[in-house]
Amino acid sequence: MAERAEFVQNAVQFLLDPQTLASPLAQRIKFLEAKGLTPAEIDDAIRQANHSAPSPSQTNPYASYGPAYGPLPYTVSQPWDWRDYFITVVVSGSLAYGAVSLFKKYLLPHLRPPESTVYEADRDALTAQFDAAEALLKEIQAETAGVRAAVEEQQAKVDQTTRDVDAAVKSMHEQETRIQDEMREVREEVNTIRDMLPKMIEKNKESQTQSLGDLQQELRSLKALLLSRGSLGPSPSAMNGVSSPPGGTTAGSPLNAPVPRPSIPAWQLSTSASSSAPYTSSVPTAPPSSLSTVEGPAQPAGPTTISMSPPLVDSKGKGKQVDQESS
Numbered sequence: 001m002a003e004r005a006e007f008v009q010n011a012v013q014f015l016l017d018p019q020t021l022a023s024p025l026a027q028r029i030k031f032l033e034a035k036g037l038t039p040a041e042i043d044d045a046i047r048q049a050n051h052s053a054p055s056p057s058q059t060n061p062y063a064s065y066g067p068a069y070g071p072l073p074y075t076v077s078q079p080w081d082w083r084d085y086f087i088t089v090v091v092s093g094s095l096a097y098g099a100v101s102l103f104k105k106y107l108l109p110h111l112r113p114p115e116s117t118v119y120e121a122d123r124d125a126l127t128a129q130f131d132a133a134e135a136l137l138k139e140i141q142a143e144t145a146g147v148r149a150a151v152e153e154q155q156a157k158v159d160q161t162t163r164d165v166d167a168a169v170k171s172m173h174e175q176e177t178r179i180q181d182e183m184r185e186v187r188e189e190v191n192t193i194r195d196m197l198p199k200m201i202e203k204n205k206e207s208q209t210q211s212l213g214d215l216q217q218e219l220r221s222l223k224a225l226l227l228s229r230g231s232l233g234p235s236p237s238a239m240n241g242v243s244s245p246p247g248g249t250t251a252g253s254p255l256n257a258p259v260p261r262p263s264i265p266a267w268q269l270s271t272s273a274s275s276s277a278p279y280t281s282s283v284p285t286a287p288p289s290s291l292s293t294v295e296g297p298a299q300p301a302g303p304t305t306i307s308m309s310p311p312l313v314d315s316k317g318k319g320k321q322v323d324q325e326s327s
Contacts, residue, residue: 004041007035007036007037007041008037008041008044008045008048011032011035011037011041011042011045012045012048012049012052014028014031014032014045015028015045015046015049016049016052025046029042029046032045
């Protein structure tokens, strides 16, 4: 602030300098602006300079004194005569005529309204231009309508094609999903069959082995029954037409020996019990006393009936029923 105040004081001194008072104020203001003073500072400096400016008597001590020379002589103007008036009128008329001519030639055509023919020509030209513009506008509208119809038709085709493509893609996805599901089911079935196949083969093998074992046991039982039937006693000739051996049998013969009772397999007993099928095996045997004490020819035995109704299982898993009756 002190520096700016110093600038203002210097500006006041510059404005009060007698050498600069003769120069115009605008030039002095430009000089102060060139020195870097702001307009507010310049106004402040001018105000301070006006307050502290010296009086005219101080600034010009010789102003109160009169001129050193006497007054100039007063010249009286001469009156005009007719020639002066004529010259003035001629010059004024010439100037007026020239001004009127220039006005009529250059300004009046622009200020004067045009004639009706010009209006009609302009109107016809504007009408023709409007007609041409209207025809061009109608043509543009027709072309725009055609282009719009073509675009709408193309848009409809594109929409239909898009819908068809979407439907085809959706159908393909559904088919692919269905095929994947079927393949997964087939794969699961194949895996299940692959897992179950060894078990089924093993189970079938065990079943066949058991069936064969049961069949063999049944055959042995049947063979034992047949052998027991053949060894129990001679069949009469009236029954089977075969003569007994001559001489009869002795006490030590096989006919007098105790005959073991044939056994039935346990599985046949369980099967017959579950199916409520009767199973009978009656073999008439002689009392122990007669077998051990009677000597001589053996007595003919009564009729023997062997009935086997329980089913037999073959290797194919089918049931068989063997019925044998003999007398």
